[in-house]
Amino acid sequence: MAEEALKVSDLKGEFRKKVRELLPKGNLDLCLTCGTCSGGCPATGLEGMDPRKFVRMVMLGLDEEVTTTPWVWMCSMCQRCIYACPMSVDIPQMVGLARQAWPRETRPKGILGSCDMALRHDTCSAMGTSEEDFEFVVEDVLAEVREEQPGWENLEAPINKKGAMYFLNQNSREPVTEPEEMVPLWKILHLVGADWTYGTKGWAAENYCMFLQDWEAWEHIVRVKAKAVDDLECKYWLNTE
Amino acid sequence: MFAVRAGLQKFNIEHNFEIESIIRLYARWIREDKLKVNSDWNKDLQVKFTVQDPCQLVRKSFGDPVAEDLRYVVKKVVGEENFVDMHPNRSNNYCCGGGGGYLQSGYTEARHQYGKVKLNQILATKADYCIAPCHNCHSQIHDLSEHFEADYHTVHLWTLIALSLGILAENEREYLGDDLKEVNMPGY
Numbered sequence: 001m002a003e004e005a006l007k008v009s010d011l012k013g014e015f016r017k018k019v020r021e022l023l024p025k026g027n028l029d030l031c032l033t034c035g036t037c038s039g040g041c042p043a044t045g046l047e048g049m050d051p052r053k054f055v056r057m058v059m060l061g062l063d064e065e066v067t068t069t070p071w072v073w074m075c076s077m078c079q080r081c082i083y084a085c086p087m088s089v090d091i092p093q094m095v096g097l098a099r100q101a102w103p104r105e106t107r108p109k110g111i112l113g114s115c116d117m118a119l120r121h122d123t124c125s126a127m128g129t130s131e132e133d134f135e136f137v138v139e140d141v142l143a144e145v146r147e148e149q150p151g152w153e154n155l156e157a158p159i160n161k162k163g164a165m166y167f168l169n170q171n172s173r174e175p176v177t178e179p180e181e182m183v184p185l186w187k188i189l190h191l192v193g194a195d196w197t198y199g200t201k202g203w204a205a206e207n208y209c210m211f212l213q214d215w216e217a218w219e220h221i222v223r224v225k226a227k228a229v230d231d232l233e234c235k236y237w238l239n240t241e
Numbered sequence: 242m243f244a245v246r247a248g249l250q251k252f253n254i255e256h257n258f259e260i261e262s263i264i265r266l267y268a269r270w271i272r273e274d275k276l277k278v279n280s281d282w283n284k285d286l287q288v289k290f291t292v293q294d295p296c297q298l299v300r301k302s303f304g305d306p307v308a309e310d311l312r313y314v315v316k317k318v319v320g321e322e323n324f325v326d327m328h329p330n331r332s333n334n335y336c337c338g339g340g341g342g343y344l345q346s347g348y349t350e351a352r353h354q355y356g357k358v359k360l361n362q363i364l365a366t367k368a369d370y371c372i373a374p375c376h377n378c379h380s381q382i383h384d385l386s387e388h389f390e391a392d393y394h395t396v397h398l399w400t401l402i403a404l405s406l407g408i409l410a411e412n413e414r415e416y417l418g419d420d421l422k423e424v425n426m427p428g429y
Binding site: 040042043045046047070073074075076077078079080083084108109110111113114145149150151166167171173178180181183184185187188191192193194205206207208209210211212218219221222223225226229230233234235236237238239240241 | 242243244245247248249251252254256257258259260261262263264266267270275276295296297298300301332333334335336338339340341342343344345346347348351352354355356357358359374375376380397399400402403406408409410412413415427
């Protein structure tokens with residue numbers, strides 16, 4: 001005798017419910033199980049998982065497996081799966097929710113540490129750089145270029161210039177580990193006569209709190225950054241990428 | 242960029258500014274002739290370049306138009322004949338494996354395994370350099386080359402723009418290979 005078909009609605013699945021509540025595209029019935037997501041995902045095969053399998057496990061209520069597999073940290077949330085999906089099932093958001101199901105202190109230490117560092121100063125730097133340190137490095141590097149590179153005596157790297165058109169952000173890696181990498185960009189901005197500024201608050205481009213899926217911290221950092229740009233009355237928040 | 246863009250939306254944060262990418266500005270400044278780049282320095286050298294489309298910038302934010310801007314800038318700077326695209330590309334590009342906190346996650350072996358897709362994409366272009374206009378991409382693609390002993394270099398876009406303009410100082414050439422360490426040095 002043939003086995004009866006599984007009725008998904010009869011299966012327990014707290015995580016599935018959460019997905020339905022929180023996601024605008026959380027209707028998992030839309031998934032055609034075609035596997036297009038997995039076919040084009042570099043994380044397919046890691047930890048014996050792939051995006052399609054992950055969605056099926058959510059659907060079948062395998063909460064324990066879904067919320068404990070380290071695979072959710074091996075997905076880079078790049079959104080290629082949702083881009084390729086004929087039904088636009090938002091798998092990366094599900095991965096995000098699964099990350100969130102991990103007790104905060106058990107999430108990967110490196111990401112956790114980077115998020116916590118960013119909460120220490122209004123610079124939002126994941127490397128913990130303070131406002132004073134950033135200002136010092138920028139001024140120090142600028143002075144060196146002005147002195148040692150003929151033709152660049154008037155190079156500028158404005159900080160907290162109110163009303164500038166562009167508020168430039170910078171990945172912490174540069175001021176902290178390779179400050180000379182900031183210089184080519186300054187030179188380009190100088191040549192085109194761009195009206196730009198750094199802000200001592202909110203200059204750091206990175207945001208690991210989002211990856212950590214600590215929403216409160218993520219929101220805090222975005223608010224600090226947005227306020228920094230608005231306080232300087234800049235028209236554009238400019239990314240170096 | 243994505244964290245701010247998505248965060249402003251998700252948490253309903255009021256703000257008076259717009260989000261802009263320097264890639265779009267580079268393209269505009271070159272079109273307006275404010276940024277007078279050229280590829281003469283690479284005419285005889287014929288050094289080949291490919292480019293990584295950062296997921297956060299292209300697929301997750303501004304889409305294919307910014308990928309076109311990126312190619313416009315790169316071709317102006319290195320010469321059209323010296324640009325080799327990887328496949329797939331633009332919004333359909335593969336993530337390098339540097340995003341999502343991967344570099345900080347501690348799952349290094351998985352990250353290298355994941356990155357093999359990108360590595361093979363780059364190797365298939367036979368390019369000498371991969372331009373990575375995103376920090377996470379830069380770190381990951383640089384690390385992939387070292388880990389798998391591939392011999393391509395990884396560079397920031399601003400390095401090449403400044404090289405083309407003849408304003409790239411000696412100590413700003415950290416990521417260039419020996420072939421470009423002394424090319425188009427500032428004339429002083």
